[in-house]
Amino acid sequence: MYIVVSAPSGSGKTSILREVLKQCPNIHFSVSYTTRPPRQGEEDGKDYYFVSEEAFRERIARGEFAEWEENYGCLYGTSAKTMKAFLEKGFDLILDLDSRGAKTLKKNYPGGAFVFILPPSIGELKKRLKRREFENEQTVNKRMDKALDEIREIVWYDYIIINDKIKNAIDALRSIYLAEKSRRERLMNKIKDFIK
């Protein structure tokens, strides 16, 4: 099974994901391809596969992506082959995607769980974006509009985590994973001896 996590920037998603992956060694993180240059501390093959735009466009042309999209001029995509291989082996996969990528997977890969992480309030979201982009109010406003656009997609997600305390948000995401693993429709094969 797979879990998609979406969130506007400033929601604390990255820290939450990192901790849940540490606590749940059975979940694999889906490493996306991107044309964005690596940020400090990011590792190729661990955070992203960093590729040139040409290489990325070739992969699009060959139909190699389960989903892809452009964001602030950079391309991001998920390898369909890797995703299928993981799911066929029965592995659990967590993907960090925006709502467009999430929507594409929901349509094409049944059985996923979709989680949206929110900052505690609109005021807090704006404060966090300002802290990141303190040099430029126009950028903050643009990012704020984009965040609110993204949040409007929340209406078709399965779960919402309001990140007011990071410890609780981590616990919630881990719980969603464990609960999804306990859903009856995922276990019918394991219990068939009981109901024949």
Added chain:
Amino acid sequence: MYIVVSAPSGSGKTSILREVLKQCPNIHFSVSYTTRPPRQGEEDGKDYYFVSEEAFRERIARGEFAEWEENYGCLYGTSAKTMKAFLEKGFDLILDLDSRGAKTLKKNYPGGAFVFILPPSIGELKKRLKRREFENEQTVNKRMDKALDEIREIVWYDYIIINDKIKNAIDALRSIYLAEKSRRERLMNKIKDFIK
């Protein structure tokens, strides 16, 4: 919101419930009415409300039960008034019911989550029932048939917990509770500022 937990005897349900209630002080346990005499250590008002058959039948006649049923000659029922009061106050409620009671609530009280706890295997179930009823093979067989009948109802439950390790089973039930609290449809009121 409310969670119903069902399980055949020998599944470890009581220990799991007790520990989850300890870990989650926000969940209230729904105390059932019963005509069964108290077992050793059971407290009136905590484990059950112990009442006479006459008193129980009067409550049935007055339509006071959200669900009730007979089990091995004893009557068991959930007070509709208490249940409604808890849910209206926004409290979370956990109910320990057999599949008949669970089905009645599913029909009449929307928004519940239904969890079925299973022993790890049919062999293990038989072993545990034998341990309890070692004096009488006929009783064991009767209980076994009843357990298997009960388990066949699993097909309409939302979640299944296979109790092979009690620690994991407790973690699973607690996770189901936390995940259900994070379901988008339960949180629409909390996030309305973000999407207006």
